[in-house]
Amino acid sequence: MEQMILTLIAALLVTSAASIQENSTVTPVILIPGICGSQIDGWYVKDSAPHYYCQKDSGGWTLLWLCIDCMIPPTISCWIDTFKLDISDVKNIKNRAGVQTKVNDFGYTDGIGYLDEHHFVVQFEKLIVGLEKLPGYQRGISIRGAPYDFRYTPNTKVGQQYMIKLRYLIEETYELNGNTRVVLVAHSMGNPVTVRFLKSVTEEWKEKYIEGYVALAGVFGGAAKAIRSLLSGETEGMPQIIVDPLTMREFERTSPSVYWLLPNPQLFGDTPFVFSHDRNYSAHDYKALFEDVDIPQGPEMYDFIKDLPQFDREIGVDVYCIHGKDQETPFQFQYGDNSKFPDNQPTTLSGDGDGTVNIQSLELCKEFTTLRDYKTVTGFLATHLEILQRKDVIQYIADLLTKKNLKKNNDIGRKGDLVF
Template identity: 25%
Template structure:
């Protein structure tokens, strides 16, 4: 008798996406559904190589020139203790938008690659020299405790987070992700009779956690939002000089989708407000006019509709944490720290963005669920014991 095949779940977590490949449980009793982890923004390693075409802004930035591949991101010691190193990092991490091709690319002379695709090595510790820093180690360890093994039933799909879709880099990633899901399915189907897979569950579904307000202060100022986050290596990426922040295709993809919620508000006396529908005006007012074209041609089309997924989906989000909802600036000075008007969310992503897919995907025929965990922050989802239990249960649910 042919084995019974079914879709497995796609679990979307704001800091991480978890894709469970389809497998034939009846042909291999007790087999764990293979899992492919897609990391959150800026939570995996990136390598770089500097060629003869690279023109460094200072001798310090030429230290790796002609020396082969080196870890560009994340080098926590250099970024925290060497101001000159931060400037070189920003220079080499920058990407340039080419209006003719409608795509982003590295600055001349800088080549980049994403190491360790297929395993969790680049995801577990973005800075291998700092083993006590990780957003995902607790989560991966919990998966290993229930029987998952890296490269066998557990896989990683790191990517160059500077690039959004559509782009050459983005298209290449999704092609690789599709191949990885298929590989995970084949390996865990055991190649037994009747275990042929009709299709795979590796359908790219954008995580609903689209930062709506806080990143706009980052983009306007070119530095981290909230000094309490300054100790996070994650924040060092956001502390690049303003031009470097603007030139990330990935940053363009994090611009909020249209909504009737104000983004920036001037102080009394010079009142000016912007909603997500007025992002063009906000970008121009903050000196980021070069981002208007990519925003209109690349970002907006992604949010014109939220097509229903073809696989079961579980969204796990944190709520009940003070989250920036509006930014109040003194007059037209966008270079100063804005006053944060707080609302509900997970501390980084406000509630409206967290639940954006709920109305579109919650149909009687759809296998969709959303779990809201109170008082759990954006990164806390992957370290909080209560959150981890919910996520692991969502992963294992297709086995029940």
């Protein structure tokens, strides 16, 4: 009799544990950042530096992106010398000699919540905090980050290694959460990265591991701003009175991801983007433009990425798309003094978009064959980065996760502006 009682108690305990596991199971989410959206650490011992005051030996791992202190003149040239890539062999792009880099906190959230150690530059943190309030959601278990070295594209060696790591992370997250399928939430360039990943895995694998994909502010057809980065430099939101865009340009011209984000010729056609005294340049004229402004590796870099699609209609998972609109967005660039072109800052003509990505590129997400919902946001915090901080967008993602309404069906959901 005693043995029967013990057996019954054991059975009840197993049933209770299984019930707790079942009740605590949540739909896990993996956050995939965009360009400049991941913390990157560096460890370097260099033989040379551009100035006597530049440190040649870091003495260990140190934050390179985003190191705000490093970007204040005159030390920014020291930082550029460390962070730029060696593109002497375009098929083997790598860090410059003596520099090692790694993303910070892969699989967790510290590397994507804030970009700097002072927590001035917020990235996914507000979204993460919003999801943490949901029952059962925890950082590092059901809320996970997939940061990557945004300087590289998926067809580089570093990019290919990331694709492998991302697959393992998804499988691990699935198992950590009671074999529950994962929702991917990508922002900015993280969207074409996600598209390339989803095209690299089988339909059977996606059916097992992926519950859905939320595309936030997707750069599916490039952005005109990338042209200005290569010609005259971009300060990535930092005041030009402090950060010289021409100094930043030295790094940006070595990053294949900047070339990857150039406006797609098939999408933008013959629309001119650059106006100089001698000629105008459209998306069909990149090689001529690079030659005319003396970017030696430009044509070869463009050849390296031009056959790497940013978008594909058939990705085999349910898609939920959100982006901003009605924001002044860089579109065309007029250069006045031809003797200084492109070393002078152009007059920028704006078009519609989210402040960073042009509307033509954002709206490509309508073309996904498995689109389940498409929404746009306007007004306050509708810009490219700030969309991650909007309460209505955070609530939308939370509702998708908790209401388990990520069901496969043949009906596209309600379209239009989010109104709360």
